[in-house]
Amino acid sequence: xxxxxxxxxxxxxxxxxxxxxxxxxxxxxxxxxxxxxxxxxxxxxxxxxxxxxxxxxxxxxxxxxxxxxxxxxxxx
Amino acid sequence: xxxxxxxxxxxxxxxxxxxxxxxxxxxxxxxxxxxxxxxxxxxxxxxxxxxxxxxxxxxxxxxxxxxxxxxxxxxxxxxxxxxxxxxxxxxxxxxxxxxxxxxxxxxxxxxxxxxxxxxxxxxxxxxxxxxxxxxxxxxxxxxxxxxxxxxxxxxxxxxxxxxxxxxxxxxxxxxxxxxxxxxxxxxxxxxxxxxxxxxxxxxxxxxxxxxxxxxxxxxxxxxxxxxxxxxxxxxxxxxxxxxxxxxxxxxxxxxxxxxxxxxxxxxxxxxxxxxxxxxxxxxxxxxxxxxxxxxxxxxxxxxxxxxxxxxxxxxxxxxxxxxxxxxxxxxxxxxxxxxxxxxxxxxxxxxxxxxxxxxxxxxxxxxxxxxxxxxxxxxxxxxxxxxxxxxxxxxxxxxxxxxxxxxxxxxxxxxxxxxxxxxxxxxxxxxxxxxxxxxxxxxxxxxxxxxxxxxxxxxxxxxxxxxxxxxxxxxxxxx
Numbered sequence: 001x002x003x004x005x006x007x008x009x010x011x012x013x014x015x016x017x018x019x020x021x022x023x024x025x026x027x028x029x030x031x032x033x034x035x036x037x038x039x040x041x042x043x044x045x046x047x048x049x050x051x052x053x054x055x056x057x058x059x060x061x062x063x064x065x066x067x068x069x070x071x072x073x074x075x076x
Numbered sequence: 077x078x079x080x081x082x083x084x085x086x087x088x089x090x091x092x093x094x095x096x097x098x099x100x101x102x103x104x105x106x107x108x109x110x111x112x113x114x115x116x117x118x119x120x121x122x123x124x125x126x127x128x129x130x131x132x133x134x135x136x137x138x139x140x141x142x143x144x145x146x147x148x149x150x151x152x153x154x155x156x157x158x159x160x161x162x163x164x165x166x167x168x169x170x171x172x173x174x175x176x177x178x179x180x181x182x183x184x185x186x187x188x189x190x191x192x193x194x195x196x197x198x199x200x201x202x203x204x205x206x207x208x209x210x211x212x213x214x215x216x217x218x219x220x221x222x223x224x225x226x227x228x229x230x231x232x233x234x235x236x237x238x239x240x241x242x243x244x245x246x247x248x249x250x251x252x253x254x255x256x257x258x259x260x261x262x263x264x265x266x267x268x269x270x271x272x273x274x275x276x277x278x279x280x281x282x283x284x285x286x287x288x289x290x291x292x293x294x295x296x297x298x299x300x301x302x303x304x305x306x307x308x309x310x311x312x313x314x315x316x317x318x319x320x321x322x323x324x325x326x327x328x329x330x331x332x333x334x335x336x337x338x339x340x341x342x343x344x345x346x347x348x349x350x351x352x353x354x355x356x357x358x359x360x361x362x363x364x365x366x367x368x369x370x371x372x373x374x375x376x377x378x379x380x381x382x383x384x385x386x387x388x389x390x391x392x393x394x395x396x397x398x399x400x401x402x403x404x405x406x407x408x409x410x411x412x413x414x415x416x417x418x419x420x421x422x423x424x425x426x427x428x429x430x431x432x433x434x435x436x437x438x439x440x441x442x443x444x445x446x447x448x449x450x451x452x453x454x455x456x457x458x459x460x461x462x463x464x465x466x467x468x469x470x471x472x473x474x475x476x477x478x479x480x481x482x483x484x485x486x487x488x489x490x491x492x493x494x495x496x497x498x499x500x501x502x503x504x505x506x507x508x509x510x511x512x513x514x515x516x517x518x519x520x521x522x523x524x525x526x527x528x529x530x531x532x533x534x535x536x537x538x539x540x541x542x543x544x545x546x547x548x549x550x551x552x553x554x555x
Binding site: 006015016018019020023024026028031032033034035036037039040041043044051054056060061064065066067068069070071072073074 | 103104105106131132133134198200201206207210211213214215244245246247248252254255256257262265266269270271272340342343344345347355358359360361362496504
C-alpha cells in the first residue's frame with residue numbers, strides 16, 4: 001500500500017506488475033483514481049514534488065461537477 | 077480501396093514510406109508521449125510511429141501513434157496519392173459523403189474473437205497503457221470507437237452511435253469515460269439513467285482509420301457512422317455482433333471491450349491534456365465496468381498524442397469537421413462555397429459564401445452556430461466572400477484586414493453554449509460567440525470604398541506553368 005502522490009490518500013494498491021519481473025509496478029488511488037508507474041519521474045510519483053496546481057484533497061474533490069449531469073428518473 | 081483492418085493500413089503506410097518502426101527499447105513514460113509530441117514537428121507529411129519493445133514487457137506488445145497524423149497519411153486513408161493537396165482531399169471527401177448511406181456487411185468471423193476473457197479481467201495484461209502528458213490523471217484510451225444505443229429506440233440502426241471519447245483506465249476492469257452533453261453518447265446515457273438502468277457499451281481499440289475518423293465526425297443523431305464509413309471507403313463497412321451486448325462492432329478491431337456504464341454514478345476523472353492545448357479540469361464522470369475482453373494475438377494498441385495544436389487529432393478531424401457544417405449550411409444556403417473548421421475542432425470556422433444583399437453573410441455566420449456541431453463549437457465565425465479560399469489563411473487575413481469594419485461587421489451573441497472543455501468558457505459550457513463579417517458590403521448596406529480588386533494579368537496562369545517547368549529543369553541541372 002502506498003500514499004497517493006496527487007491527493008495524499010492512503011491505501012493505494014498495486015493493479016499491475018511488469019511482466020518482466022522487477023521492472024515496475026502500477027498503483028491506483030481509491031479516492032481520486034490517480035494511476036502511476038513506479039518508473040515515472042519523481043515529479044509524478046513523489047507527493048512532495050507533485051505540481052501544486054494539480055494536487056487534490058477532499059475539499060477540491062468536493063467541488064468537482066458531474067459531467068454530464070445525472071438526470072431525474074422517469075415516472076413509472 | 078477499403079482497408080479491412082488497422083494492420084492492412086499500416087502495411088500501406090509502410091509501403092509508402094509513411095510508417096516509422098522504432099525498434100530500440102523504450103520506457104512507456106516519458107518516451108511514448110515525447111515521441112508523440114515530437115513527430116508532429118516533422119511537418120505535414122510526418123509518418124506514423126510503431127513501437128514494440130518496452131521496458132518491463134515481453135516482446136509482442138505494440139503501440140502505434142500518429143496513424144493519420146499528416147496530410148500524406150490522411151490522403152492514403154482515402155486511397156488517394158499521398159501528395160494530394162488538402163483542398164482536393166476536402167472535395168473528394170464531399171463527393172463520397174454524398175453517396176451516404178452505404179449499407180453495412182455483417183460478418184461472422186471477427187479476428188478479435190480469437191481470444192476471449194470474461195473472468196478475472198486485467199486490462200493491463202492485454203495492452204501497455206501509459207501516461208501521455210505529465211499531469212494527466214492517469215493512463216488513457218483516447219482513440220477507440222465507443223459503441224452504444226438509444227434504449228428508447230434500440231432497433232434504429234442510425235441512432236446506434238460510434239464515437240471517440242476519452243477513457244481513463246482506473247483499474248483492472250474499471251474505466252472512466254467523458255461524454256460531454258452535446259455528444260450522442262451523452263444522450264444515450266441520459267436515456268438509460270432516466271430509466272435507471274446501466275448503458276451497455278463496447279469499446280473497439282485499433283480499428284482501420286476510416287471508422288475512427290467517422291467516429292470523430294459530428295454526424296446527425298440518426299446518421300450511422302458505419303454507413304458513412306461505407307460511403308467514405310467506397311464499399312460496405314464490415315461489422316460483427318458483440319456477444320454480450322449485441323452491439324455492432326468494427327470487424328477488424330484489434331481489441332474489443334464489452335461492458336456497461338453504471339447508471340447514476342460519477343467518479344473523479346481527469347485532468348487530461350486536451351485538443352484545446354490545455355489540461356481539462358477534473359470532473360466527476362461516468363464509470364464503466366468491463367465484463368468481457370476479446371483480442372487478436374499480439375494486439376496493437378493504437379493511441380494518439382494530444383496537446384497544443386497541431387497534433388494527429390487535428391489532421392484526423394480537420395476535414396470531417398468541415399464537412400457536416402458545410403453540408404448543413406449549404407442545405408439552408410446554397411450560396412455557401414466552402415467551410416474551413418479545421419482549427420481546434422471548429423471552435424473557429426471560416427465560411428466562404430456568395431452574397432446577394434446586405435446582411436446575408438451575417439445570417440450565414442449565425443446559422444453555422446445553430447448547426448448541431450456549432451452548438452458546442454463555432455465560437456468565432458469568419459465569413460468571407462466566394463473569391464476567398466477559406467483554406468488559405470493568407471487570403472483570409474487579407475479579407476479580414478481590408479473588408480471587415482469593426483463598427484458594423486461584428487456580431488456578439490452573449491451566453492451561448494460551448495463545450496465545457498473550452499478553457500475560456502465561464503461558467504464551463506457557456507461563452508459569448510462572435511460573427512466577423514469580412515465580406516464586401518452589398519446593397520442596401522452601401523458603405524466603404526471597395527474599388528475594383530486587381531485581377532491577375534491575362535498571362536499569369538500560363539506564366540505560372542512556364543516558371544514551374546523552368547524551375548524544375550534548373551533544379552534537375554543542379555543535381
